[in-house]
Amino acid sequence: MGDVAISIQDVSKHFRLYHERGTSLKERLVKVRTSRYDELWALSQVSLDIEEGQTIGILGHNGSGKSTLLKCICGVLQPTSGQIVVQGTLAGLLELGAGFQPELSGRDNVFLNGSMLGLSRTEIENVFDDIIKFSELEQFIDNQVKFYSSGMYVRLGFAIAVNVDPDILVIDEVLAVGDERFQRKCMDKIREFQEKNKTIVFVTQSAEQVRQICDSTLVLKNGHSIAFGEPGHAIRTFRETLLEGPDGVGGTVIDDADPNAERVIEFEPDSHEQPIQILDVVLSYPDDASNAYLKSGDPLSVRVAYQAENDIDDVIFSLTIVEPKGETLLSTSTEQMGLHFDVKTGKGAMEFAFQSWPLLDGLYKGSVGIQSRKGGVMYDWKEDVVNIEVLYDGKSGGLLNLPISGSFTTGNLNERGQ
Ligand SMILES: Nc1ncnc2c1ncn2[C@@H]1O[C@H](COP(=O)(O)OP(=O)(O)OP(=O)(O)O)[C@@H](O)[C@H]1O
Ligand SMILES: [Mg+2]
Structure with a gap:
């Protein structure tokens, strides 16, 4: 077992969802006796240890608590109870536009973001060109980011997060926003991070991505961790929750006993x-x-x-x-x-x-x-x-599992490599 990079112990997060005040007299009279908010446990007693160098995928239906958990890991939100301990520097790509100042230019936001991630001005200057190059936003870097498209936000956010060289990279579902070519580029970068033994936590709706790049997968359902471990099994559990729907009713639960x-x-x-x-x-x-x-x-x-x-x-x-x-x-x-x-x-x-x-x-x-x-x-x-x-227990993506083997050849090859 490697060292634990992120330890999540018994974490719960509580929200109050306030109702709008009733406007008619009747509504107001009725509402007097009822509470004006609903209690919501966005996370309930979630515990897991993420080892250094591991890539963890988080699957769950909408509203299951994925973003809330990432925000707690990044320290943007405080858990209501429980504890999260993070070892090492962390860069997060949370919800779209999170961490950006809309009135500032892309350039200023790079400096602002970099300093929030703990880098000095010189350190940011050293990686500035790489960030802009990766984001492919050269022409737009002096525009205010409020005029950026959602894809442009993600490009800049991802470019900053990966170029500040954090020990831990945390990414919400935002990658799905970028076009296919940029997504591929991000996936290549994620693989590069894996080779450097960095810890990665990411949320996705894509079972295929999970299968391709994760070592372990967490499945959340209504704020509860219902599976953590081998991706193939987690994907299955996730599919079952999709069948059931968010309330856990109306689905086919397979009875393992029979x-x-x-x-x-x-x-x-x-x-x-x-x-x-x-x-x-x-x-x-x-x-x-x-x-x-x-x-x-x-x-x-x-x-x-x-x-x-x-x-x-x-x-x-x-x-x-x-x-x-x-x-x-x-x-x-x-x-x-x-x-x-x-x-x-x-x-x-x-x-x-x-x-x-x-x-x-x-x-x-x-x-x-x-x-x-x-x-x-x-x-x-x-x-x-x-x-x-x-x-399916393997790592390949797509639809088919065809018998396939690979081999390497070196030396004694002609100029065409044959
Ligand atoms: N700041 C907040 N105030 C009140 N409720 C919140 C807040 N943030 C999240 N919630 C609620 O917590 C629950 C979990 O939300 P969260 O954003 O973590 O879900 P998610 O799994 O990321 O969903 P999605 O797939 O749609 O991104 C939802 O019911 C949501 O309405
Ligand atoms: Mg979310």
Whole structure:
């Protein structure tokens, strides 16, 4: 274990949200007896130790307390209770425009900000050119920052924060404001900081960013820390909170005690008689008895059990899978797979087997159907009965987890490096 750079112990932050005064007489009479403010715990007993050199991502839905926690770490807000101890110098990029004086020019703000971060005038002068160069705001540096666009604020803020060479870098979601090219530049800078063993804490909505660059991830929900640790697991927990919504109601909470509960779906045969009906659909994958999640890259099978009332020649089993955003990912059938099957009276099963599941984490939903090949009659169709929860432990981003390896070659190469 390395040294602790930021120790957060039992931190709570309380706000009072004041209501506007009622204007009508009735409103005022009613309001007399009620309190004029709501109590809000933006943070409740959050504890974690962030080790030196670690990159920590913070995920959480809107209003979950992410910015409040960062402000407490930066000392902009005082926790109502609990304690935060920071070892080393810290530069923070908090909410948009925070720390800037709108009436002053970009240049003056660089000096003001630098001195707030503890740098002398000479020290700031030494890094001034690097700051301006990184921000790409040469032409605008003598304009008042109140005329800056939100992207320009972020460019300047990030350029200052990374060029004052802090031990700890704290960044709120503001990076999402910059254009894609600038975001990439910021990510490169963050990687450079990682190589220099600096500590980084950043808030993002992007599970992909978290997976790519974080060592550990904190998930906040209504001010509570509900997960801290390995990014893949944290992303899963975060996705579950998104399903639940901020009040924790109306979502599907997966019951870990019974991992089979989500995977086996049985159906009552429909009353209107069809010659063949789906009885149940079962997912199988390694360790499925103890694990509610399929690991990306592992094999998977979807088994469709049926009951046939009579012999039927040549039925088609179909499977459609949609990705988390609802786009169709795969639509196939035994016909398209070149399989022909004559169903005999009684029970049977058809299995779709994937050698490996090549997608990154998320919830993939599938539907299965049985239809006739001749005449195209749909005998049975079960919409969204397949729930494939995928967990990805690796660092790569994007959509696919394809088998890939890397190698290096040096020496004895031609001038083209081949
Ligand atoms: N200064 C304040 N006074 C009163 N309430 C506040 C204040 N700052 C934050 N809050 C409240 O605290 C809660 C947490 O806010 P916070 O800004 O930390 O959330 P967040 O996770 O950063 O959200 P977002 O994703 O929208 O940025 C919210 O309900 C917010 O309304
Ligand atoms: Mg915020």
